[in-house]
Amino acid sequence: MQPILELSGVVKAFGGLVVTDEVSFKVLPGEISAIIGPNGAGKTTLFNQITGALKPDRGSITFQGTDITGLDTQEIVARGMGRAFQITSIFPEETVLDNVRVACLSRAGHTRQPLKGLGAYKSSTEKAMALLTSLGLADQAHRLAFELAHGDQKLLDIGVALGLEPKLLLLDEPTAGMSPEERHLTRTLVQKLWKEFNLTLIFIEHDMDTVFGIAQVVRVLQQGRLLAEGTPDEIRANPEVVKAYLGEEL
Amino acid sequence: MEAASDKKALLFWGLFLVVFALVPISRNDYYLAMANRILVWGMFAVAFNMLFGVTGMLSFGQALFFGLGGYGVGLMVKYLGQAWFLAGLGAGVAAAAVVAYLLGYLVIRVSGVFFTILTLAFGQLAWQITFRWYRVTGGDDGIQGLVPTGILGDHIVYYYFCLILVACSVWFLKRLSASPQGLILRCVRQNPARVRFLGRRVRRNQRRIYVISSVFAALAGGLMAGVDNSIHTNMLNWTTSGEVILMSVLGGIHQFFGPFIGAAVIKVIEDVVGARTEYWSLIIGLVMMTMVLLFPRGLVGEWVSFKARMRSGGARKEGV
Numbered sequence: 001m002q003p004i005l006e007l008s009g010v011v012k013a014f015g016g017l018v019v020t021d022e023v024s025f026k027v028l029p030g031e032i033s034a035i036i037g038p039n040g041a042g043k044t045t046l047f048n049q050i051t052g053a054l055k056p057d058r059g060s061i062t063f064q065g066t067d068i069t070g071l072d073t074q075e076i077v078a079r080g081m082g083r084a085f086q087i088t089s090i091f092p093e094e095t096v097l098d099n100v101r102v103a104c105l106s107r108a109g110h111t112r113q114p115l116k117g118l119g120a121y122k123s124s125t126e127k128a129m130a131l132l133t134s135l136g137l138a139d140q141a142h143r144l145a146f147e148l149a150h151g152d153q154k155l156l157d158i159g160v161a162l163g164l165e166p167k168l169l170l171l172d173e174p175t176a177g178m179s180p181e182e183r184h185l186t187r188t189l190v191q192k193l194w195k196e197f198n199l200t201l202i203f204i205e206h207d208m209d210t211v212f213g214i215a216q217v218v219r220v221l222q223q224g225r226l227l228a229e230g231t232p233d234e235i236r237a238n239p240e241v242v243k244a245y246l247g248e249e250l
Numbered sequence: 251m252e253a254a255s256d257k258k259a260l261l262f263w264g265l266f267l268v269v270f271a272l273v274p275i276s277r278n279d280y281y282l283a284m285a286n287r288i289l290v291w292g293m294f295a296v297a298f299n300m301l302f303g304v305t306g307m308l309s310f311g312q313a314l315f316f317g318l319g320g321y322g323v324g325l326m327v328k329y330l331g332q333a334w335f336l337a338g339l340g341a342g343v344a345a346a347a348v349v350a351y352l353l354g355y356l357v358i359r360v361s362g363v364f365f366t367i368l369t370l371a372f373g374q375l376a377w378q379i380t381f382r383w384y385r386v387t388g389g390d391d392g393i394q395g396l397v398p399t400g401i402l403g404d405h406i407v408y409y410y411f412c413l414i415l416v417a418c419s420v421w422f423l424k425r426l427s428a429s430p431q432g433l434i435l436r437c438v439r440q441n442p443a444r445v446r447f448l449g450r451r452v453r454r455n456q457r458r459i460y461v462i463s464s465v466f467a468a469l470a471g472g473l474m475a476g477v478d479n480s481i482h483t484n485m486l487n488w489t490t491s492g493e494v495i496l497m498s499v500l501g502g503i504h505q506f507f508g509p510f511i512g513a514a515v516i517k518v519i520e521d522v523v524g525a526r527t528e529y530w531s532l533i534i535g536l537v538m539m540t541m542v543l544l545f546p547r548g549l550v551g552e553w554v555s556f557k558a559r560m561r562s563g564g565a566r567k568e569g570v
Contacts, residue, residue, distance in 0.1 A: 051447070053446075072446075073446040073447060074446055074449050074450060074451050077446070077447055077448070077449040078449040082447075083447055085444075089441060089443065089444045089447075090441070090444070091436070091437045091440045091441050091444065092440060092441075093436070093440055094433070094436065094437070094440070098433060101433075102430075102433050102434065102437055102448060103448055105430045105433070106434075106448040106449055106450055107449075110430045111430045111431060111433075111434045111448075111450055112430075112431055113429055113430045113431055114422075114425065114426045114429050114431045114432075115422075115425045115426070115429055116425075116429060116430075117425075117428045117429065118428065118429070118430060118433060121430065160444070160447075160448075161447070164448065164449065
């Protein structure tokens with residue numbers, strides 16, 4: 001099977017600090033995988049390069065068979081990549097519905113329309129409501145986004161990404177800052193969304209229950225290098241990984 | 251819910267048109283001129299606020315486009331004759347569209363306070379040109395005797411001409427603000443980084459609204475030439491840009507009609523207080539200070555939140 005995403009020899013340095021060091025891997029369509037690693041391992045920087053927010057110094061990134069290295073974020077997103085953020089990134093003064101609806105409208109190519117009200121775009125509105133139902137946010141659809149609890153804002157962030165109907169979805173620490181119960185709910189939800197929307201999903205995560213609970217493939221980054229790649233069982237048994245996470249229960 | 255708000259909107263527009271349409275009955279040229287000024291500046295302020303309150307771009311140089319509209323009319327009439335009044339209006343608006351499009355590539359490269367300063371700089375540059383280029387623009391003397399062509403030369407007919415143009419413009423801007431394009435503009439203000447992750451280009455959307463807002467600023471400037479029967483370099487000075495900012499803040503930048511109400515209040519203060527004392531700007535200063543310190547949402551913003559508080563207070567009482 002052809003990989004949906006392929007990184008080969010990606011390098012990025014800030015001054016003398018190499019934050020991505022010859023990273024190569026392939027992600028197969030339909031796969032749900034995790035990227036783990038200590039703070040500063042270059043996980044978010046890697047996401048930034050995949051989504052075009054940063055340009056790699058060297059190497060190439062291929063998405064669905066086309067080279068997207070150096071393309072702008074808008075172009076990459078238009079090709080079917082979505083992303084949710086570590087620090088929640090929503091439109092705080094719009095309603096929960098409009099946060100998702102703007103993504104649906106963008107996907108349908110309606111965002112230049114200057115005359116008709118939002119309600120006139122029935123299919124985008126219905127799609128947004130259906131998404132909010134999947135996320136369990138439907139009863140808060142008409143509240144302003146900043147009024148939501150932290151955990152719900154993180155879900156809304158994912159909802160904005162899903163409104164674009166991405167083929168590949170990148171989640172940056174979906175359970176960050178959540179209580180253990182919320183984390184458990186989110187884990188189940190992410191797995192449900194992955195199946196429901198036929199996504200290829202890559203997530204960065206520190207919570208090991210989430211990583212080993214739902215990922216089919218785990219990739220370990222350390223100081224910008226890909227230290228190991230494999231199934232959860234292989235990663236757990238990998239002595240180098242154990243050394244990197246010395247003292248932590250995997 | 252949708253039907254109720256439709257009815258409310260219809261009522262509002264009906265009331266707006268009836269009130270302004272009835273002003274000529276007073277047969278008072280002073281009231282007519284004031285109402286005309288409120289209409290034109292109200293449109294200018296609403297269009298400006300699409301840039302400022304909606305998209306988050308504080309331009310301190312909209313005087314440039316207001317002036318372009320005015321000088322479009324002024325220069326056409328001065329050099330080609332009175333029959334060219336309307337053509338001048340169109341030329342000013344078209345020139346503003348072209349200038350805004352080209353200037354947009356320069357000033358929208360930067361954001362925040364740098365955008366504000368750049369727009370101010372270009373505005374002052376244009377002001378200096380009209381000020382110094384005496385041979386063509388008449389410099390500080392401005393251009394007088396700008397009487398609209400034909401039946402538009404009648405004060406009342408010209409007033410209705412302005413009313414129709416303003417109503418259509420404000421109606422268009424209102425639709426725009428409620429449309430998907432309007433939603434994207436609000437998103438650009440709140441979180442431009444995320445807009446890129448919606449697959450949309452931030453600067454392209456900013457340029458689009460910069461051109462739209464500037465076109466209506468030029469239309470306002472051109473219409474004012476017919477209201478005052480003259481134009482002056484002051485139209486291009488930074489104080490004009492400042493005045494339209496004051497109007498928006500006074501009325502409330504997060505309410506569509508806020509700037510229109512702000513424009514009405516400031517024009518009335520200017521006229522009423524200005525007739526009694528030359529220190530009228532002191533009163534405007536005091537009003538602005540009070541508003542910003544005590545009622546930061548602006549007149550319309552405070553009114554809307556007052557209504558919301560009353561409603562939720564009432565609901566609580568019903569609950570008990």
